[in-house]
Every structure is written in structure tokens, then in C-alpha cells.
Amino acid sequence: MTTTMQVLKTETPNIKDRIDQFEGSIFLNVGKQIQRISLKSIEYIKGYGDYMKVKCKEKSHTVHITMKNLQKVLPSSDFYRVHKSYIIRLDKIDHLSSSHVQINDTHIPISRNNKQELLSLIPWVK
Template sequence: MQLLKQENPNIIDRIEQFEGSIFLNVGKQIQRISLKSIQYVKGYGDYMKVQCEGKSHTVHITMKNLEGILPSSDFYRVHKSYLIRLDQIEKITSSHVEINETFIPISRNNKQELLSLIPWVK
């Protein structure tokens, strides 16, 4: 059972209605997760590890569906298996992003676009 579906055109309105939260299937429960608490998402096939501040949740959803639900202004897919929340980036190296002492790979194709999304001085 998926509470929020990508094809629902009012998903952004619903996220705003619930004060920046989404509801996801976590085990046998439907859990409310604040978007601001999400640091990154790591994909494992049809399961995602949603890493939040202080804990993680394993969610049965595809990366494509989750990417369609999360606001693109706040989240970016840096690698085929990773979505990150842009304001959680601490460092960017030639091949990784660091978020809370976790190194997340950046694909070569996505690095330039990522750099264009963040405020940085050349």
C-alpha cells in the first residue's frame, strides 16, 4: 500500500498541508516523516533507507516514486542509488558529497548540475 502516489497531482499541496511532512510505509506502519529531518536516501532495489537526523527508516518504495514525491527544490539525485537534501551538504569532493560524516558518491553526469544548484563562489 502506498499512501502517496506520484501520479497524484496535488501531492505538493498535501505536503504543505501537513507542514512539510510525508507519510511513508515503514514496516507495518504508516509513519509521518518531516522533510526537514531527511538527510539522504539510499536505494536498495524496491526498498529505500531514508536517513533522518538521529535514525533511519526502511521504506518499500522505488527510487523513482520517492524522487517524484520529494520536492525537487530541496532534494537532488546525485547517483542512481542516492537522493540527498541539498541543505544537508557539508562538503563536496571530486567524487563524493559529505553529509553528517557519510560519503555519498556523485555520478560524473550529475556533478555539474549539482554545483549549479548550490550557492558557491568560484
């Protein structure tokens, strides 16, 4: 008599489901630690090659990840890439001009190609 062993396959939840599971947080490699960062605390992200500076309300974190990979895990309803080196959290915008976004005292450039789409994402009255 032979016995058949069944292997149950469980689908791994995608990153968006896991973010919901951890109440809107992501875990990133910060130095030699894995740091939990609340998405609501992120103001903007600035890219330096394969390193990102994640600027939060209280402090900044330097993370070894590409902009492309980080952009994949951020909810597109809350974050927008305004420039090749910057991703911003939309609800943190204080001012918007023809060439930059201001978040607190930081002026962040907007690429010409992304300005119209950015304007369509924010609630403004013409």
C-alpha cells in the same frame, strides 16, 4: 417526475499540495505502520532495489518504495538525485569533492553526469 442526482466531482490535490498541508511532511510505509516523516529531518536516501533507507537526523527508516516514486514526491528545490542509488537533501551537504558529497560522516558518491547540475544548485563562490 424524474429526479436527477448530481455528483459533485472534487479534484484530488496533488502530492505537492498535500505535503504543504501537512507542514512539510510525508507519510511512508515503514514496516506495518504509516510513519510521518518531516522533510527537514531527512539527510539522504539510499536505494536498495525496491527498498529505500531514509536517513533522518535521529534515525533511519526502511521503506518499500522505488527510488523513482519517492523522487516524485520530494520537492526538487530541496532534494537532488546525485547517483542512481542516492538522493540527498541539498542543505545537509557539509563537503563536496570531485567524486562525492559528505553529509555528517557519510560519503555519498556523485555520478559524473550529475556533478555539474549539482554545482549549479548550490550557492558557491568560484
